[in-house]
Amino acid sequence: MRAGRGRKRLNEIGRMRRRLAESGRVEVEIVAAPRAVRAAVEEFLALEASGWKAGRGAFLSEPSLATFLRSATRLLSAEGLCRVAALRLDGRAVAMGILLESQNRSYFWKIAYDEALRAQAPGVQLAFALTELQLARPEIDLTDSCAIANHPMIDRLWPERIAIADLAVSLDDKGFGSALRRERTRRRIREFAKRVALRVLERKPS
Known part of the structure; x- marks a missing residue:
């Protein structure tokens, strides 16, 4: 990130950080204590529901998903x-x-992230801050972004890749080939839908 094209990206992140700081005090907070995590998760749910995911994938739009998130994090x-x-x-x-x-x-x-501040890219700023924080933790060898391949945001910050593969095992050869074909088709459609959604979101006005 600090060499070649990455340097330009770092300068851009710094510029957006300064623009955000014009509106007030900017700070990064990490919580790990159970009570603090519980309160932060409620903040996360409200923040996610305030954006484009409201009614279209936000945890709060699906009570069972919100319950899962609260229980898992707790x-x-x-x-x-x-x-x-x-x-x-x-x-x-x-x-x-x-x-x-x-x-x-x-x-x-x-x-x-708060979409009203899209021009200052708060999500990118948070991801960059996490980059430095995670690198400073000697007990952590690897941080996985959990993002899809070729993600327009995280790829610019975390260029390294880990290989991931799925293993399909047949307990009964009957219908196994057709089941694989259906799964491949499903994944291609899902990947195409995600690419389209990301392009649409990138074109949304700030």
Whole structure:
């Protein structure tokens, strides 16, 4: 990130940080204590529901998903395996991310940001701050963005890749080939839909 084309990206992030700071005090907060995680998760749910995902994938739009998120983060934080990061403007969360952990790995599972501040890219700023924070943790060997391949935001910050593969095992050869074809078709359609959605979101006015 600090060499070649990455330097230009860093300058751009710095410029957006300064623009955001013109509106108030900017700070990054990480919480890990169970009670603090519980409160932060409620902030995350409200922030996510305030954006384009409202009614279209936001946890609060599906009670069962919201219950799952609350339960999972509560139980994991009790074991020290969940953190919530927040980029705050005068104390108000403008971008938040949930990290789950297992042994020496972290998973940047979910992110939400204030779309009214899209021009200052609070989500990008949070991801960059997390980059530095995670690199400073000697107990963490790898942080997985959990993003789809060729993601327009995270790819510019985290260019390294890990290989992931699915293994299909047949317990009965009958119909196995057709089941694989259906699954491949489903994945192609899903990937196409995600690319279209990302392009539409990138064209939305600030």
